[in-house]
Amino acid sequence: MTMGPQPSAMPAPKLPMATPAANFPLRDKYRQESQRIQRDFEAVGSGLASLSSRTRLVDSLCLTLWAQCFASRQTCALIALGGYGRSELFPHSDIDLLFLTGDDAHRDRIKTGVTSLCQTSWDCGLRVSPTTRTLAECGRFDQNNLEFTLSLLDCRFLAGDQTLFERLHGKTLPQLIARESDGLLQQLSEITQIRRQRFAHTIFHLEPNVKDGPGGLRDCHVTQWIGMIVALASGRKPDLISVRQNGAHGEMLAALEFLASSRCYLHYRHGRDDNTIAWAAQEEMAARGIATGSGPVSPSEWMRLYFRHAKAVYRNSSQLLGQISQERSSLYRSFQHWRSRVSNSEFSVVDGRVFFQQAADAREASVVLRLFVFLARHGFSLSPEAERRINDAHQRLAETMPQDQYLWQHLREILTQPRAADALRAMHSLNLLTRAVPEFETIELLVLRDLYHRYTVDEHTFMAIDVLHRLQTDKDAALQPFAELMSELEHPELLFLALLLHDTGKGLEGGEHIHGSLQLTAAAVKRMQLSEDDAATVCFLVANHLEVSSTLRRRDIYDPATIRELAAKVGTPERLKMLTLMTLADIKAVNPEALTPWKAENLWRLYTRTTGYFDRSADSERLDADISSEAIGKIIAMLPERRSGLLKFLDGLPQRYVLSHTPDEVAEHFLMAGQLPTEDVQLSLRAVSGQHELTVVTADRDGLFRTLTGILYAWGMDITKAAAFSNRAGVVVDVFCFKDRFRTLELNPPERERFKRSVREILMREAPLEPLLESRLKADHRPVKLTVETRLRFDDECSQRSTLLEVVTQDRPGLLHTISSALTSEHCSIEVALIDTEGPVAHDVFYITCADKKLSTETMRAIEWALTAELADALPSTW
Amino acid sequence: MTKLETVIQPAKFDAVKDALIEIGVEGMTVTEVRGHGRQKGHTEFYRGREYTVDLLPKVKIEMVLPDQIVDRAIQAITNAARTGKIGDGKIFLARVDEAIRIRNDDRGENAL
16 A cells, blocks of 8 residues: 655646547647657567556546546545556556545545546546445445455555545554454455366466466465565554565565566566466567576476466465465464474474474484475475475585485375475475486476467476376375275386376477486486386386377277287286376376366276277286297396206296296296206295295296285285296296284294295195194184175186186185185196285186196186185185 | 268278368268178177177268268278178268358258
């Protein structure tokens, strides 16, 4: 709210302004002056200077008209409101005028003058938006017209009864604000959130709106209004200039100048109040160097400048709005109080904002990394103080930021936490993400100039990560199957890292971005010292992140050849899951409408058909002795001197075996198989991702799978995944991942050897299995509550020599042993087993034969009957 | 003028669009749809559960063309979309009496 200098009036025309013809001189003068201001803007490029000039021009016009229409009356004050009141009159903005009267009696008396002034203004080309109010009306807060009260905050005296204005400015308005500040701030916060919602709460639109978009001019005004309301409510006199300066720390002023210049240009360019920075406008403003301060730049560089300023405005205004929300809502406060209990020795949480416990910690890269893990886990925002401390220590942080495995330990934790995207945005906002992951710098604020993408590449990346994290809570029915898929991933951190890097190549020169992204990803995973397998997975995902969407767009997904080719490219079911989810996230993060239910369903169909193909083809696609493939080449390269033995070992194993194991693992299995002549059973036991993995290499024999599952059950182990393969020579490679229900192996290291000895002795028939099983059965007396319907399916066509049995049922202790016992009872051999457990659901696929042939109808019925009976019970009843 | 309503395999959309642009078709409306003709549906399994896929994904292209290029458009569509298998799609033709460009009131073929 300002008392602007009394504007100097334009020379008044000699003739009264009663007729349209008489308006010409004033109109012409207005046009000439407007053109001069436009020329000045085009020459100098300063938006704020142009707004100020235009405000002075309109002031002089208003005073001239006031003198004509209200010459002898001083019962009214002419007051500028809104942007005009702030002296920020854009070329095609409305001119908000308030005709303020003392009471209703005066309102009628000024009617003619108001009408005359407004008509004449319109005749001159001014878009006047008038309102007539009494002082008492101005002192009332109309909840349905927040805009009027906000516009009063910017009121500025123009002409007429100055005493009346002083009463409004010095008494009525401060009293109104003091009385209604809570409601005003709350409503201001609400309408701001609604406005931002229209822009998906992100500044990173490729064709942003410089006025209403997040980080735009309206957000600047919001920060000013909050400052003024708070000042008036506390009895202080606000001053627009000081509010700007105090609230801005310089960056807001710079942003205001940039945004004002941009909007000014858009108004002149469009000839109307159009504030969208469209592609063409971006190119023009970049070429003309509008608001750059350094002359012409490239369109991408100009947009980067825009986003930097918008980011500053968005951050400042959001912080102020956040404080309002916290101060006004008791429910919010009590929730935040509850959340503040997560404060720890390094970080404290006050009203949802995180502070450093020790100021010096902001200089330690390790603490700062843990801070972002903390944000990603709990969803808090950084306090302004913490931001300032980090900014102050930026140089040191940049120099000491770890680049190796230590960084990956923290980054993987950030990426897998539910609010990862927000934490990454916070890191990025403080210029720390590009210090930790320099490869990301290529896409910082990068604009993609096409009609499909709506956000900058870095924001698209954060959104893609967020899409996957929000799957579990997304109410969109089309996304529910993908949420389940997400929860099944063994290494979600690798998918998130791939998403973080998948588009980095877009910031490099050249055509296809995938090649660049792959190069940058390879450098990043090497620097962060990911294991060879993990690095290969991340690189695979980045290199193939368009493969699924390309298949969806260009191939018939109901053609078996399409599915076969995709399965061959992807290799393993786990990679298919990751690639499917990556595709979903990549499409959905392009723009809010990009992932239609039609596309989501097609993607899901492609996934289910391909994963089904993996299950159905496991038995039929086997390796030959003369095989040559990239995977085999890698394995042979590890043991080149034993090439022929290795090929003999691989001969007849399903391709799935090679694809689902690393070259290291295959080489280890081969070496174990080489020891079989000296010892019949070769075992390997290791800890993997909080579970244990038992690998058994031995000669095939009747009931082997049943025995192994029985041993694991008897030891109290809960099998989560398993695979059983055999080669042409009859060597079996069975791998079981299991949870140690009673932590036997973890808490008693000597038990590991006893466990392995037990497995070996039982397999070599040196010890019986039954006593162990009986004691376990007695211990597991509690029935399992069945929530998953059991489904059995036989498929006699997917393999030439085996029958596929698919079992989906409630997971329970000893389930695999129950199933394999039922199969053994019917004299069936398990040729291949693919065992998977997700939460309460066990999904097991067996390729089975009976006397080396496919199952007869009678055998299938017998198995179905036996399994239906067994699986209907809570626990196995017979062994 | 003739309205062409074409239902094709999604995988053939890019090829059909390019072929239409090649012969001078300037405007089209594209919709993601589901449906079936004689192709009907089929049954699929996922994790032991049976799914009946009776409506298959298709792309519908609608356009109104001057009569003189209709035959060429039909040829372009069939050449680009045909695989010879069930499910390639259909083209429906209907007479259009009038077309009006909302922006400037152009009428008839001028509005296309």
